Each structure stands twice: as structure tokens, then as C-alpha cells.
Amino acid sequence: MSKLVLKNIGKSYGNFDAVKDFSLELASGEFVSLLGPSGCGKTTTLRMIAGFMPPTTGTIEVDGRVISSPAGVVPPEKRGMSMIFQSYAIWPNMTVGQNVGFGLEIRKLPRAEIERRVDRILEVVQLGALKGRYPAELSGGQQQRVALARAIVVEPEVLLLDEPLSNLDANLREEMRFEIRRLHDEFKITTVYVTHDQSEAMVTSDRIVVMNKGRIEQVDPPHTLYGKPKSRFVAGFIGRTNFVERDGGTWSIRPQAIGLSAARPTANAVEADIVGRSYLGEYWDYLAKPLGETKPLRVSTGPNALFEVGQRVWLEIDPAAMVRVA
Numbered sequence: 001m002s003k004l005v006l007k008n009i010g011k012s013y014g015n016f017d018a019v020k021d022f023s024l025e026l027a028s029g030e031f032v033s034l035l036g037p038s039g040c041g042k043t044t045t046l047r048m049i050a051g052f053m054p055p056t057t058g059t060i061e062v063d064g065r066v067i068s069s070p071a072g073v074v075p076p077e078k079r080g081m082s083m084i085f086q087s088y089a090i091w092p093n094m095t096v097g098q099n100v101g102f103g104l105e106i107r108k109l110p111r112a113e114i115e116r117r118v119d120r121i122l123e124v125v126q127l128g129a130l131k132g133r134y135p136a137e138l139s140g141g142q143q144q145r146v147a148l149a150r151a152i153v154v155e156p157e158v159l160l161l162d163e164p165l166s167n168l169d170a171n172l173r174e175e176m177r178f179e180i181r182r183l184h185d186e187f188k189i190t191t192v193y194v195t196h197d198q199s200e201a202m203v204t205s206d207r208i209v210v211m212n213k214g215r216i217e218q219v220d221p222p223h224t225l226y227g228k229p230k231s232r233f234v235a236g237f238i239g240r241t242n243f244v245e246r247d248g249g250t251w252s253i254r255p256q257a258i259g260l261s262a263a264r265p266t267a268n269a270v271e272a273d274i275v276g277r278s279y280l281g282e283y284w285d286y287l288a289k290p291l292g293e294t295k296p297l298r299v300s301t302g303p304n305a306l307f308e309v310g311q312r313v314w315l316e317i318d319p320a321a322m323v324r325v326a
């Protein structure tokens with residue numbers, strides 16, 4: 001049986017549909033991201049799962065039990081869920097250990113059991129040595145780990161995270177993605193993770209729900225979304241791509257699926273002019289305009305493939321890498 005089931009969930013503000021006809025089932029222990037641009041309804045969906053507001057339409061079930069419907073909601077504190085917000089406030093006047101143990105104190109667990117569980121989770125998030133410190137004495141990443149430890153230590157049925165890394169700088173954000181996935185592999189808590197960052201969703205998730213204007217565009221594992229996007233919106237949102245019109249349809253071709261060479265490689269290659277380039281260290285990002293066309297294609301090559309702007313080149317497109325999008 002599915003752990004968490006959303007059936008035709010909708011949320012309207014007046015006649016504006018913030019979320020519409022949203023259906024999703026999470027297996028027990030699954031990690032699913034809600035991914036989409038700002039304003040597409042991610043936070044609204046998560047807040048409905050958490051029980052902060054009733055849906056306008058539809059139902060939410062945990063283990064087959066209805067916990068949300070337009071008729072009413074089981075309140076957040078009775079759902080067995082932990083939620084981490086963008087501003088993951090941890091209590092400044094409590095030590096790391098007290099912050100993490102607080103949820104267990106409320107549940108009135110025996111002292112020794114609390115100590116055991118707090119110590120274990122602090123080891124896992126590599127904060128064992130900092131148990132007695134106060135938040136002001138921690139870095140941003142360490143504070144984020146405290147917030148994660150505090151949410152996980154109570155062993156929630158479902159863990160909800162709303163853009164939990166957006167206050168961290170780029171390097172730390174990248175490191176914490178792996179940390180979040182590692183914690184998931186360790187504790188296997190059913191998780192819904194909200195983000196507008198496609199790399200974050202791809203690193204952490206078993207499946208990604210791509211949202212656009214309150215609706216689901218596609219639900220798939222990361223490699224399927226990237227390789228077989230169903231719509232132009234998904235192809236453009238997950239990674240960089242080129243759109244070309246051919247045979248009355250729109251096709252998506254990834255920049256790295258196009259070969260670039262100075263000499264003609266095969267009979268199928270087409271001639272193009274290099275009209276722009278950027279060096280990104282790990283790769284080159286070229287703009288190559290096929291002869292007779294107006295729109296250049298983006299082409300990614302290895303860092304050692306050198307072409308000058310204005311140079312005539314040959315493009316080779318792998319037909320198997322072309323995906324038809326609606």
C-alpha cells in the first residue's frame with residue numbers, strides 16, 4: 001500500500017487556482033521532489049500535506065486513512081510529520097543537543113532513550129563534537145544539519161522539506177544535497193522535498209514531480225525526465241536544451257548530443273558557423289548556426305575542443321538523442 005496518497009488535490013484563492021487536480025502516490029520510504037518555478041504551487045501543496053490548510057478539492061491519505069479533505073484536516077501536530085521550512089529556525093537559547101532532543105522531550109520519552117537517540121543522530125550528521133554548542137557558535141551548514149537532525153530524530157512517518165538549502169551559499173548547498181540523500185538512505189523516511197533547483201531535485205530524489213502553474217507536467221525518475229521529457233516545459237526546465245521544428249513537431253536536442261568538428265565527419269553532418277562561445281572550465285558552450293537557418297544551436301564540448309567565433313564547422317546530431325516534445 002502507498003504511504004502517502006494525494007487524490008485530485010486543488011487549492012483556490014477566489015477564482016485563482018494555486019494548485020489544480022494534483023494526484024500523486026508515494027511508496028513507503030520514497031523520496032519525491034516537487035520541482036518548478038517560483039509561484040507554481042509547490043509550497044501550497046506541501047502545506048496541504050502538512051495539514052496547515054484544507055484543500056479546496058480532493059483528499060490526502062496516509063496509510064489509507066484520510067487526513068485532509070475539504071471537510072476538514074487532522075492538525076499538523078497529530079500527523080506524525082516533520083517539516084523543515086526555508087528559514088529553518090533553530091532555538092538560539094538551546095544547545096545543539098537540546099534543540100535536537102526537544103521533540104523527544106515533548107513526547108515524554110525516558111531520559112536515557114532521549115540521550116541515546118540524540119547522540120546517534122548527531123553522529124550521523126557529524127555534529128557529535130558540537131552537542132554543547134549554541135546556534136550562534138555554528139556555521140550555516142552546521143545549523144542546517146541541526147535542523148535536519150531535529151526533524152529526523154522523532155522518526156516521522158513523513159518528512160517535508162521546503163527549499164531547506166536556499167539560505168546557504170553555493171558550495172555548501174551542493175554538499176548538503178548529498179548529505180540529505182545520505183540521511184535518506186540511512187533512515188528511509190518517506191520524504192517530499194520542495195525546490196526550484198533542478199540539480200538539487202536530481203541528486204536527492206527517487207522521482208521528481210515537475211509542476212507548472214499549479215499542475216503536474218510530468219512525474220518520473222531523474223534520468224527519465226532528462227532523457228524523455230514529455231513536454232517543452234519539462235525539456236526546458238530540466239537541464240539545457242535546443243528546440244527544433246521538424247516534421248510538424250517540436251523536438252528537444254541536448255547540447256551534448258550534438259557533435260562539433262572542423263572536418264566533415266559523416267555524410268549526414270551539416271555545415272554551421274560558430275557565432276558565440278563561453279568557456280565554463282569543465283566544458284565549452286558553443287553557439288553554432290547551421291547555414292541557411294536563423295537560430296543558432298547550443299553545443300557542449302569537452303574543454304579541449306577549440307573553435308573560434310566565425311569558424312565554419314560541421315554539426316552531427318545523434319537521431320537517437322532527439323526527443324519529440326508536445
Ligand SMILES: Nc1ncnc2c1ncn2[C@@H]1O[C@H](COP(=O)(O)OP(=O)(O)O)[C@@H](O)[C@H]1O
Binds near residue numbers: 037038041043
Ligand atoms: N494566501 C494566498 N492568497 C492568494 N494567493 C496565494 C496565497 N498563497 C499563495 N498564493 C499564490 O499561489 C501561487 C502558488 O504559491 P506557492 O505555492 O507559494 O508557490 P511556490 O512555492 O511554488 O513558489 C502563487 O501564485 C501565489 O501568489
Ligand SMILES: [Mg+2]
Binds near residue numbers: 042044
Ligand atoms: Mg515556495
